[in-house]
Amino acid sequence: MRIIRSIRGLQGWRRKHENQIIGFVPTMGALHEGHFSLIRQARKHCSTVIVSIFVNPLQFGPSEDFSKYPRPVKSDQQWCRESGVDLLFCPLSEEFYPQDFQSAVSVNRLSQRWEGEARPTHFDGVTTVVTKLLNLVRPSQAYFGQKDYQQLLVIKQLVQDLNIDTKIVRCSTIRESDGLALSSRNRYLSENQRRQALGLSAALRHGVQLIKLGKQGVRGIQREMKKIATKSTGMDIEYLTICDANNLEPLTLAKGNMVLLGAARLGDIRLIDNMLVKAPKKS
Ligand code: AMP
Numbered sequence: 493m494r495i496i497r498s499i500r501g502l503q504g505w506r507r508k509h510e511n512q513i514i515g516f517v518p519t520m521g522a523l524h525e526g527h528f529s530l531i532r533q534a535r536k537h538c539s540t541v542i543v544s545i546f547v548n549p550l551q552f553g554p555s556e557d558f559s560k561y562p563r564p565v566k567s568d569q570q571w572c573r574e575s576g577v578d579l580l581f582c583p584l585s586e587e588f589y590p591q592d593f594q595s596a597v598s599v600n601r602l603s604q605r606w607e608g609e610a611r612p613t614h615f616d617g618v619t620t621v622v623t624k625l626l627n628l629v630r631p632s633q634a635y636f637g638q639k640d641y642q643q644l645l646v647i648k649q650l651v652q653d654l655n656i657d658t659k660i661v662r663c664s665t666i667r668e669s670d671g672l673a674l675s676s677r678n679r680y681l682s683e684n685q686r687r688q689a690l691g692l693s694a695a696l697r698h699g700v701q702l703i704k705l706g707k708q709g710v711r712g713i714q715r716e717m718k719k720i721a722t723k724s725t726g727m728d729i730e731y732l733t734i735c736d737a738n739n740l741e742p743l744t745l746a747k748g749n750m751v752l753l754g755a756a757r758l759g760d761i762r763l764i765d766n767m768l769v770k771a772p773k774k775s
Pocket residue numbers: 518519520521525526527529530635636637638639640663664665666667673674675676
């Protein structure tokens with residue numbers, strides 16, 4: 493496995509591999525089974541797999557955990573090597589965003605709600621870094637997790653709007669056996685918080701169940717979800733919502749393809765999760 497840090501190094505490597513079908517998995521490191529499921533899919537579909545590890549300062553707000561974000565560099569490299577990654581790109585922040593860096597990429601409507609409200613500069617940071625990475629790597633396919641569902645839709649929109657010649661592949665959320673969605677931030681949960689965190693996925697599962705049973709009134713379903721999420725937990729719910737899965741607009745009646753989105757805080761740790769569900773056919 494090659495490890496490249498410089499932009500020029502990556503561009504040179506890429507020119508020598510013009511004919512390859514490249515699968516690309518962008519990450520911020522602290523890799524876990526969720527990331528590896530993306531790498532495995534890329535491995536299956538593509539002749540060459542590139543992973544990037546870059547803790548992107550642009551997507552963190554001023555009071556967020558950029559400096560505390562985990563960076564287990566050696567073990568990440570080792571895992572990538574063992575997973576059959578061909579090239580690991582770990583850009584240096586000083587070169588990626590030099591002092592006179594002035595550009596930004598925004599996806600307007602889709603970025604505004606939910607995570608966009610809670611983290612106002614977050615998606616511009618994500619879309620700017622992803623645009624730069626896709627321009628550099630020029631992959632045939634790039635793999636993103638459903639775990640960050642809004643991010644996935646924002647990136648699909650970006651690629652469509654800017655005519656970037658990369659297929660965005662959605663990969664299912666990988667969970668612990670008790671339902672907790674894997675996340676690099678889970679390592680900061682205490683044992684007690686880890687137990688409390690289960691309320692989020694349990695609430696989403698309950699919402700999915702109610703919709704599958706034919707319940708339609710979104711307010712009633714949300715009330716029940718909230719009850720589960722906060723039952724005997726110290727979890728602070730930021731949002732628990734039922735939306736159109738294509739545009740993330742909130743619904744009042746369950747219909748079509750939906751996504752149930754949730755975000756919650758446990759102390760300093762912020763968790764997000766979501767589940768997709770389709771309204772049952774009326775008999
Ligand atoms: P991150 O390193 O958190 O920026 O995530 C890199 C990629 O891994 C993103 O596309 C995430 O959606 C994806 N990802 C993170 N956690 C999971 C998970 N539990 N299951 C599937 N994909 C995930």
